[in-house]
Amino acid sequence: MLERYKEGIKVEYEKEDSKEKRNQKRNEAIEEHFNNHFNLDKKLFSHYIQKHHLADKDQAVTEKIRRIDFTKANPRNSSFINELAFAGGAITEGFLDCFNIERNNSLEKYKAQLQVIERKESGKQTAYFIGTFDKDKLLRLSPYHERMDKLAEIVKEKEQQRLIGNRQEGKQQNNVKNIELIRKREEEE
Structure with a gap:
């Protein structure tokens, strides 16, 4: 089976898979997407740190930020608006990650949104439904539509x-x- 969410996230699983395994695959696909598709501009990040005085006491943090290689960043203007919605929380998460403090608020906000989900079983017509995630489980909130x-x-x-x-x-x-x-x-x- 194939499920497709907004942001182009796809999840494939077998019909025989348990609910736990399906939910695990959904969660992994969403996390992988956000890990692979998050872009952050070095100047914007540095400006945020300076503006909010987050590194005033520790110059090592400022130096660490300067050494980050942002040349591999792939700017995608078409997805700028979507990324902007998560930028505030994600910047904070990135900053906290420097200190090995992990927070996944952006991921949680994404999961809490209502989404139109595409579901396709092999040999059957594609069906769509409104869904959301609750405790890493996909909840179908509407009947299937064509x-x-x-x-x-x-x-x-x-x-x-x-x-x-x-x-x-x-x-x-x-x-x-x-x-x-x-x-x-x-x-x-």
Whole structure:
């Protein structure tokens, strides 16, 4: 069987494979993709370190960053927007990796997204569904469809609703904090 996710990630497995083995292959494919396709500009990384004063106390870190060879980087402008979404977290992960501290927040954020997943069994028609990952297990959230475009629209709408909800939640939290501050000031007076 073949499953294909956004970012061009493909997972192949046998129909007889257990759920654990399928999930393991999915997780390995996603991690491999992000390990192989993450690009970071040396100037951008150095600027980030300097801007946030992350290496002020330890000049060895600054020197280590200067020695990193970024010539093998393969800039891909077409995927710039996708990589930009993970850049903030990934830069931090890269910095922490210098100190052998491992964090996979970018990977976790990718796994938490709703995705249109393509599934193809040998000899059968390709089917699409909306899915996400939960604890490294793929969850199918919709029935199978023959067309990908309808599902992509649904995912886009859900993502926009989630962003709007997050903004409104943030505004509500700010309003609550402002009300609390006003009450404290009134009590003090």
